[in-house]
Amino acid sequence: MTNFVHCRGCGHQIHETAPTCPRCGAPQTLAGQGPATAQAPLSGGPSPYGSIPWFRQRWALVCMFLVFPPAAVVIAWSGEIYYLVGTTIKTFPKSAKIIMTVITALLLIALAGDDEAFQGFAGMTLIGGAVGLSIRK
Structure with missing residues (x-):
């Protein structure tokens, strides 16, 4: 069985x-450690996400989605x-990315138009999408 981990x-x-x-060239093991494992329980470190960059974490995505x-x-x-x-790290499925893309396109179309009701609907859809991303299990 082939096991994959996250860089x-x-x-x-x-x-x-x-x-x-192979994408970024980052070393995957620290001195004295074996290879990292994906979907493994997390150790009690300073961040529950370990070494995952902040912009790849759900909280950052939700904040960005609301602001821009x-x-x-x-x-x-x-x-x-x-x-x-x-205590397990998981990744968002492709369907969540598609929904974000559709909501963003709807918002951009609404902002380009003059209909205030459509703009309000698009804004509320954006907020609903952000709430949905933040509570996703």
Whole structure:
């Protein structure tokens, strides 16, 4: 069985025996440690996400989605977005990225138009999407 883990630098999925990430070149093991494991229980470190960059974590994506949705969509499609379920790190499925993209397109179309009711609907859809992302299990 082939096991994959997430890169310590960029979050890309790589084979568990890879010494470095083929995408970003980040070393995958620290001195005195074995290879990292994906979906493993987390140790009590300063951050429950370990070495996953802040912009790849759910809380950052939700904040970006509320402030500037196009940036959140670009970050979501450029790599994996991670969230915690108990003590396990999981990734967002492609369907969540598609929903974010559709909501962002709806918002941009509404902002280009003059209909205030449609703009209000698009804004409420954006807020609903952010709430949905934040409570996703």
